Amino acid sequence: MQDNLTSLEIDALTEIFNIGIGRAANSLNQMVSQTVDLTIPEIEILPNKVAKQKLDFDSGVDISAVTQRFSGDFQGQALLMFTKENGLQLVSLLLGNKIPIEDLSELEQDSLVEIGNVILNACFGTVINFLQSSISIEMPEFIQGNIDKIFTYSSDNDWSLYIKVKFSLPSKHIAGHISFIMDITSLEVFQESVRKFVFGITSKVGS
């Protein structure tokens, strides 16, 4: 299964997501006026149950997440995730620290959905433009709970294309994850888009 993507295709995908996440970080930086650090995207094809473990949240941890499902040329789920505490800290920053953290719960959902919408769409926009794909994106949805509630799929044995980036606001000790999880059923179409993109580059180099 892992052999489905060549190293050059994985490299191209990593770079595309790197650019998308870079733009997302810029958007978040503008929203909260804090420097945002990023890791290099990790891209793997994994069984769902392994992908869930890779999300780095213990099952006992309360997570605040914004998820957007997408469908079209390829389909899956994009997730922006924080621990509940980090989510509230981020909302507090967004609102300029004017509201005591104990009073933030009411605004938490709206604020995180807005942050998620901006961040996930910055990533989507870049990926779609690069791969010249057509996908429609559902409205962002706020979910709170443990990882089993956040990351849902039909079968443990199905495989997914799994992309993960960790971002942090080091001065505020806030960290979160952005993940894109794509159904294996749509992976073939996605791979074809990646191949066309890579072919476009390699043919230009060779010309």
Add this chain to the structure above:
Amino acid sequence: MAKTILVVDDSIVSRMMIKAIIESHLQGVNIIEAGNGEQALDRVDKNKAIDIAFIDFNMPGMTGLELISALADKLTIPKVALLTANIQNEIREQALAAGVTFLNKPVNEEVIATFLHN
């Protein structure tokens, strides 16, 4: 005399794109490629001049700005471009303070060509 250009990016595809654009604009150019900062420092010889450098910001190990600072201890590169999609003000300001041109990713032919020729 043929120019020597350093291209540092952890993405092979990105290096291929930059290299293709450079080669279509400059004849007989000598391109040194590296996939990260440590590799770049190994491949750069302080006795051989580098005319231009294209350096990615977000790489495993040292960042592009850290590499630019380390390179400055070894040799003077007249034109250095920092490539990133992460256009946060702090990074932009650090790039400007280091005397580096900030180029937004994804790079295109026009942007690279303008940087090469100006």
